Amino acid sequence: MELSTFSIPAFRRVDIQKRLEKLAKKAVKYGNGDISFSFGDTVIREVTTEYGKRSVEYIDVSVSGDAPKISGWEFLARVELLGGDENLIHHVPGNETILEDSFRVHDGHCDHCNTNRPRNDIYVMSDGVKQIAVGRSCLRDFLGIDDPKSIVNRAQFFEELRAIQDEDFSGFSSHGYFDLHEVLVIAAGFIRTKGYISKAKQAETGYETTGEAVKYCIGNVPGYKLETSEEDREWANKTLEFFRSESNFGNDYMDNIRVLVKQDIVKSQHVPIISSAVIAVQRKLAENNNDQKESNFVGNVKERLRGYDLTLEKIIFLGSGTWGPSYLHLMKDADGNSFSWITSNKLEEAEGSTIKVDVTVKTHKVYNGTKQTVLTRVKQK
Numbered sequence: 001m002e003l004s005t006f007s008i009p010a011f012r013r014v015d016i017q018k019r020l021e022k023l024a025k026k027a028v029k030y031g032n033g034d035i036s037f038s039f040g041d042t043v044i045r046e047v048t049t050e051y052g053k054r055s056v057e058y059i060d061v062s063v064s065g066d067a068p069k070i071s072g073w074e075f076l077a078r079v080e081l082l083g084g085d086e087n088l089i090h091h092v093p094g095n096e097t098i099l100e101d102s103f104r105v106h107d108g109h110c111d112h113c114n115t116n117r118p119r120n121d122i123y124v125m126s127d128g129v130k131q132i133a134v135g136r137s138c139l140r141d142f143l144g145i146d147d148p149k150s151i152v153n154r155a156q157f158f159e160e161l162r163a164i165q166d167e168d169f170s171g172f173s174s175h176g177y178f179d180l181h182e183v184l185v186i187a188a189g190f191i192r193t194k195g196y197i198s199k200a201k202q203a204e205t206g207y208e209t210t211g212e213a214v215k216y217c218i219g220n221v222p223g224y225k226l227e228t229s230e231e232d233r234e235w236a237n238k239t240l241e242f243f244r245s246e247s248n249f250g251n252d253y254m255d256n257i258r259v260l261v262k263q264d265i266v267k268s269q270h271v272p273i274i275s276s277a278v279i280a281v282q283r284k285l286a287e288n289n290n291d292q293k294e295s296n297f298v299g300n301v302k303e304r305l306r307g308y309d310l311t312l313e314k315i316i317f318l319g320s321g322t323w324g325p326s327y328l329h330l331m332k333d334a335d336g337n338s339f340s341w342i343t344s345n346k347l348e349e350a351e352g353s354t355i356k357v358d359v360t361v362k363t364h365k366v367y368n369g370t371k372q373t374v375l376t377r378v379k380q381k
């Protein structure tokens with residue numbers, strides 16, 4: 001007989017499978033009939049969490065087994081006596097017998113020994129005609145079985161099953177899962193306030209990476225509170241739009257992100273790569289912007305420009321001479337103007353990173369049809 005069918009978020013499958021296997025084993029050990037379960041197809045459903053609507057993959061779980069019946073008595077429910085006016089009722093799933101209202105306000109009286117004594121719970125049994133309550137210690141006598149643990153355990157099995165069904169989905173963060181939107185918004189906030197900190201940058205500066213900061217912030221670690229802005233929320237949306245509108249980037253890193261953002265919940269270990277998606281999109285959009293802008297000459301020859309932001313486009317090794325190696329640095333500013341700088345001291349920054357520098361304009365020249373400002377005495381701030 002089918003005892004119960006319910007849906008769980010697919011990410012809980014392994015965990016719930018383990019719990020059901022353990023319970024089924026225990027049930028058999030205590031003399032109950034076999035309990036089996038199977039998983040059905042998965043389906044993407046829209047759920048509402050505290051962060052809005054989310055797409056989450058669900059899977060059906062069906063549990064089947066014998067009707068819980070011992071010596072002609074069917075086990076209906078465990079009543080948990082709270083000591084107040086009303087009790088908690090733990091009804092066996094799959095059982096459709098309607099419980100009498102009196103059990104909600106039951107005082108714990110055992111119909112077997114006919115006594116009232118303080119107890120934590122009482123078991124409701126039915127022979128198909130009447131419903132009676134039996135105390136745990138009387139189950140053995142009443143049912144004529146050696147081990148009353150059998151019925152107690154069966155009660156535990158069904159309660160655990162019910163507990164799994166009732167588990168609040170919004171509690172997924174306690175299972176090590178994160179809300180995708182929240183991760184993106186907070187990552188955008190950290191990038192806005194502290195700049196993007198990659199693993200490489202961390203090794204150099206000792207700061208935590210952006211991905212780590214995002215996890216700490218969501219985990220309420222003191223010192224990582226972040227006031228997010230409308231701009232951060234816009235970047236989160238732009239990031240999703242960017243990755244969800246593409247079916248193939250032809251780049252492992254970008255395609256990994258594309259696959260990860262299909263669902264609205266992410267695993268803890270994927271928070272860093274999701275956080276990096278924001279900066280990837282910011283750079284991509286800035287690049288597209290700059291490509292469209294025409295490059296112009298900047299400053300006057302011999303002029304010193306201070307606190308200038310330049311994005312490193314490419315570093316080209318020109319060869320080694322008497323004075324050591326020389327490197328051509330090609331850079332752009334936020335307006336899409338091109339710069340070049342030849343030096344023996346190669347910048348340590350990765351291509352694509354933005355640096356703040358003091359520079360002197362050496363000359364202006366046209367290279368391959370593009371106006372280029374040639375720099376000298378480039379000093380990082």
Ligand SMILES: [Zn+2]
Pocket residue numbers: 110111112113114115134135137138
């Ligand atoms: Zn009793």
